[in-house]
Amino acid sequence: xxxxxxxxxxxxxxxxxxxxxxxxxxxxxxxxxxxxxxxxxxxxxxxxxxxxxxxxxxxxxxxxxxxxxxxxxxxxxxxxxxxxxxxxxxxxxxxxxxxxxxxxxxxxxxxxxxxxxxxxxxxxxxxxxxxxxxxxxxxxxxxxxxxxxxxxxxxxxxxxxxxxxxxxxxxxxxxxxxxxxxxxxxxxxxxxxxxxxxxxxxxxxxxxxxxxxxxxxxxxxxxxxxxxxxxxxxxxxxxxxxxxxxxxxxxxxxxxxxxxxxxxxxxxxxxxxxxxxxxxxxxxxxxxxxxxxxxxxxxxxxxxxxxxxxxxxxxxxxxxxxxxxxxxxxxxxxxxxxxxxxxxxxxxxxxxxxxxxxxxxxxxxxxxxxxxxxxxxxxxxxxxxxxxxxxxxxxxxxxxxxxxxxxxxxxxxxxxxxxxxxxxxxxxxxxxxxxxxxxxxxxxxxxxxxxxxxxxxxxxxxxxxxxxxxxxxxxxxx
Amino acid sequence: xxxxxxxxxxxxxxxxxxxxxxxxxxxxxxxxxxxxxxxxxxxxxxxxxxxxxxxxxxxxxxxxxxxxxxxxxxxxxxxxxxxxxxxxxxxxxxxxxxxxxxxxxxxxxxxxxxxxxxxxxxxxxxxxxxxxxxxxxxxxxxxxxxxxxxxxxxxxxxxxxxxxxxxxxxxxxxxxxxxxxxxxxxxxxxxxxxxxxxxxxxxxxxxxxxxxxxxxxxxxxxxxxxx
Numbered sequence: 001x002x003x004x005x006x007x008x009x010x011x012x013x014x015x016x017x018x019x020x021x022x023x024x025x026x027x028x029x030x031x032x033x034x035x036x037x038x039x040x041x042x043x044x045x046x047x048x049x050x051x052x053x054x055x056x057x058x059x060x061x062x063x064x065x066x067x068x069x070x071x072x073x074x075x076x077x078x079x080x081x082x083x084x085x086x087x088x089x090x091x092x093x094x095x096x097x098x099x100x101x102x103x104x105x106x107x108x109x110x111x112x113x114x115x116x117x118x119x120x121x122x123x124x125x126x127x128x129x130x131x132x133x134x135x136x137x138x139x140x141x142x143x144x145x146x147x148x149x150x151x152x153x154x155x156x157x158x159x160x161x162x163x164x165x166x167x168x169x170x171x172x173x174x175x176x177x178x179x180x181x182x183x184x185x186x187x188x189x190x191x192x193x194x195x196x197x198x199x200x201x202x203x204x205x206x207x208x209x210x211x212x213x214x215x216x217x218x219x220x221x222x223x224x225x226x227x228x229x230x231x232x233x234x235x236x237x238x239x240x241x242x243x244x245x246x247x248x249x250x251x252x253x254x255x256x257x258x259x260x261x262x263x264x265x266x267x268x269x270x271x272x273x274x275x276x277x278x279x280x281x282x283x284x285x286x287x288x289x290x291x292x293x294x295x296x297x298x299x300x301x302x303x304x305x306x307x308x309x310x311x312x313x314x315x316x317x318x319x320x321x322x323x324x325x326x327x328x329x330x331x332x333x334x335x336x337x338x339x340x341x342x343x344x345x346x347x348x349x350x351x352x353x354x355x356x357x358x359x360x361x362x363x364x365x366x367x368x369x370x371x372x373x374x375x376x377x378x379x380x381x382x383x384x385x386x387x388x389x390x391x392x393x394x395x396x397x398x399x400x401x402x403x404x405x406x407x408x409x410x411x412x413x414x415x416x417x418x419x420x421x422x423x424x425x426x427x428x429x430x431x432x433x434x435x436x437x438x439x440x441x442x443x444x445x446x447x448x449x450x451x452x453x454x455x456x457x458x459x460x461x462x463x464x465x466x467x468x469x470x471x472x473x474x475x476x477x478x
Numbered sequence: 479x480x481x482x483x484x485x486x487x488x489x490x491x492x493x494x495x496x497x498x499x500x501x502x503x504x505x506x507x508x509x510x511x512x513x514x515x516x517x518x519x520x521x522x523x524x525x526x527x528x529x530x531x532x533x534x535x536x537x538x539x540x541x542x543x544x545x546x547x548x549x550x551x552x553x554x555x556x557x558x559x560x561x562x563x564x565x566x567x568x569x570x571x572x573x574x575x576x577x578x579x580x581x582x583x584x585x586x587x588x589x590x591x592x593x594x595x596x597x598x599x600x601x602x603x604x605x606x607x608x609x610x611x612x613x614x615x616x617x618x619x620x621x622x623x624x625x626x627x628x629x630x631x632x633x634x635x636x637x638x639x640x641x642x643x644x645x646x647x648x649x650x651x652x653x654x655x656x657x658x659x660x661x662x663x664x665x666x667x668x669x670x671x672x673x674x675x676x677x678x679x680x681x682x683x684x685x686x687x688x689x690x691x692x693x694x695x696x697x698x699x700x701x702x703x704x705x
Contacts, residue, residue, distance in 0.1 A: 267532075270558040273580035275494030281583055282501055309580045329667050331651055332696050363696070366652060367666060 010203060011196040018192030019185060026184050030177035038170050045166050046125055046136050049087070053159045054123045056081050057140045066155065068096055075100040078157065090158040106137075108160050113139045117156050127163070134163040202230040206237060218245040255323075262319040269312045276305045307439070314441040317371075318425065321448040328365045328452055335360045335369075335392055335403055342373040343390075352377060355391040362403055362475040368449040372457075375446040376407040376469050384409025384467050394475070402455070405471040413461040422459050423447045446471075480594055481505045483524035485515035485541060486556065487533050491579070495528070495556075498583030504590075512536040516544055524551070526590055531557040531568055539571045546572035552593045552632045556581075569672035574633035575659060576669075592660035593632060607642065610704045612681060612690060614642055623681055633658060634677045637670075641691060641701035650698040674699060 008016075056078055066074075075089040079100035082089075090099040090106055092114075097104045108128050116124035117139025125138045142155040205222050212220035221241060222234040280302040287295040287302075320326045336356035343349050373390070380388040391406040414422060421427045426440040443459075450457040455473035462468040482504050486492045492508045499506050507522045509515035512533045519527075527545065531538035542553055555568045555576040565576055574593050577586060605617035611624045616639060621628045630638065636658045641649065649657075651667040659669060674691055682688045692700050 267558045270579045271488050272490055274556070274558070275488070275490035275492075275580075277580040278491070278494035278498035278583045278586070282497060306582075312580075313578075331667055331698075333650075333652065 009200075011193075011200045014196035014199060015189065015192045018195060019188060022185055022188035022192075023181075026181040030181055034170075034173060034177060037173055041166050041169055042127070042163070045163065046127070049136055049159070049161055050123050050125050050138055052082075053078075053087070053138050053140060053157075057142060057157050060142060060157075066093055066096070068098055071096055071098040071155075072100075075157075078159070082159070082161070087159040087161040090160065091155060092158070093155040106158070106160050108135050109137055109139075109158055113137055113158075114156075117141055117158070121152075134167050136161045136163055199230065202234060206234065209237060209241070213241055213244065218248055259319075259323050262316070262323075266312065266316045266319075269308075273305065273309050273312060277309050280305050311439045311441075314439045314445060317445050318441055318448070321445075321452075326448070326452055328368065330363045330365050332361055332363050333366050333369070334358070335362050335364075335405075338364070338366060338369055339373055339390060339392065339405070342370045343377070345370075346374060346378075348377060348381070351381060351386055352388045352390055355389065357392060357394070360392060360394045360403055360475075362473065364453065364473070365449075368452065372446045372449045372471060373405070373407075375442040376457075376471070379442055379446075380407050380409040380411075380467065380469070383411065385411030401475040403473050403475055405473070406468055407471075408462050408466055408468040410466045413465050414459060414467045416461075419459060419461075423457070479503045479505055480525040480590060481507075481522065482526050482528055482590065483515060483518060483522055484508045484528045485512060485533065485538070486528070486530040487511060488530075491530075491556075495583070495586065499587065502583060502587050504587070512538065512541040515541060519545070519551075526552045526554065526594060528586070528590075529553055529555050529573070531555055531564055539567055542568065542571040542573055546631065550629055550631055550635075554589055554593060565666070566668060566672060569669060570676070572631055572676065574631055595660070609642060609645070609690065609702065612642075614639065621681070628680050630677070630680060633669075633673050634680070637673050638677060638681070638691075641699065645702045646700055648694045648698055648700040652698075654698065670699075 060074065060078070071091050071093060075091050075098055078089040079087060088099060088101045088106070090097070090104075090109065099106065108130055110126060110128060113124055113126045116126075118141065121141060121143060123138055123140045125136060128135045128137055136159075138159045138161070140157045140159075142153045142157060144151040144153055202222075202225070209220045209222050218241065221238045224231050224234045224238070283298045283302045287298045290298060317326075336358055339354065339356055340349075343352055343354070377388060377390065387410055389406075389408045391408070393404050393406075395402055395404055423443050423446075425444045447457050450471055450473065453473050455471060457469065457471045459467060459469045482499060484492060484495055484499075484506060486495065486508065487510055489510075492510065496506050496508050507518055507524065509518050512535055515527070515529075529538045529541055533541070536544075538555060538557075542555070545551055545553060553573045555573045556579055557564055557568065557576055558579045568576055575589055577589055606613055606615045608614075613622045615621070619635060621630055621635065621638065637654065640654070640657050651670040654670045655661045655667070658673075661669075674693075678688050678691055681690055689704060690701060692702070694700055
């Protein structure tokens, strides 16, 4: 069914195929019937004519030799006797050519028939179509009647008979066949439509149900009718939907449990940390008055408490991203000013050189942008080498304004085999350094925040050594 | 030194924060439940309340609403959950600022000082300005609307004084965060939005179509122009 191009609807294709089959069988039947009927009609006509002509010619007893006038009257006699067919009779005798009509020779008689009539002792006939009209031509040599073996008299009689009545009969048959086939085709449309409907409706139900599942309506089921292949398909669909529904429910439950767990862990961790962190300054201050070992222990506790607090914060932030609970609260800000504030707030102004053109405004979530800049610069200061440079430049890509922020350091750069993993959580570039000063989540959080803004971030090595982190953010609402 | 009432159910946090703040010279009273905290208010007469959000019995949001019913006492929420929902609910209840736990004593103290900082600066000889039905007394730090006293939380009052000092000037959320809350780096714009909503409920005729405090879409807020 390649012919029925697939962009036609299923129903159209089914109906077309049905009609095609109906048409082929109707035409084939009509064609066969026509052929059989036609040859029967024609054969009967020609048998009658040939027999009659033979009898008439045999009954002639021309007195030879003949002159033209005798021959002509002979032809006219024969022509008169042609019933029910009227035929025109031609006679050829030596170089005499005479006919019952006003023309002595016929254009319809072929050389082939003449030759056959001269050579055979019996009647020869031929059907000739000339100018769209069919004729039956008969050639009959006149013999001397002498027992079994006949002798040619040299006279050959021809009859030319129009087959118009037979042609008319056959034409009537064709018309009848056509007139019968057309209504049959029209009637065939009805079962075609019914069959198409019985196929198309379950398919349409299936499509609707699949779309429902796609929209998240997992309770969608199809009514199963009968026990054919389509019903089996519907049953399979329903079973799949049930399984999908139960696995989705399980997943959701697991997700909800995980979220609750993260939330509980956060709360349980934060509460003791809140007590500890509030007193770390006391520890730091008192350490000065303690003996060396105790002081070291106290300072360690104080520093680790701070790290733990940062880690818990970062974990919570990551879990919010994972739960898709992180929202953007956008505001239009001056980007250069925003970067400067981030550096000021962390007292990094002296350690970072900046190239910040004024007047670059963007719609951003200022808090999240602060996190992006702080994490990238913090990473550069910790793992790269000073001086760290922050460059800002506006740019346009595909007609939408964006901004590019580059954080470059003067360190040793990032090993090429490490580059693909630098944004992974807890990934430590230096495997020997099991615990770096960062939580190992800074870059992952920066990337999540960039993504939330609809931007991209990637790390690479600069031409002069050192790592370069490039952030590209759209300047419109993220 | 300011007197701080700490309402916190967890003993270690209570003790830790108490230790940290005492050492920095604050006079502190700690209460373990919302009920105890509300009872202690009258006797202790604090300058500020540090309020945990999750408390047994009546929770922090309810305590906050109770206090706001009758007083303009500054309130800072201490919350272990930094999620939007908790923060916004707490701010809508009338808190002036919030601190996500855990926090260093120096951070807590800085927030306390910012909230307690003397409000505004006396402006104009009369001390009282009139904006429509609104009368703002910068020296006396009172606001009346159609002759009726309006009770404003410290952050609301600070915000109103700041906006009305320069009518028709647009301030970004960031600028307001810096002036009113003294958050020197990018803080939380939700503080500003929540405070503006509360202020509108108290001074506008219809909160839906504000007359005094106008939103400038995509940028921030301005006071007036009054028609």
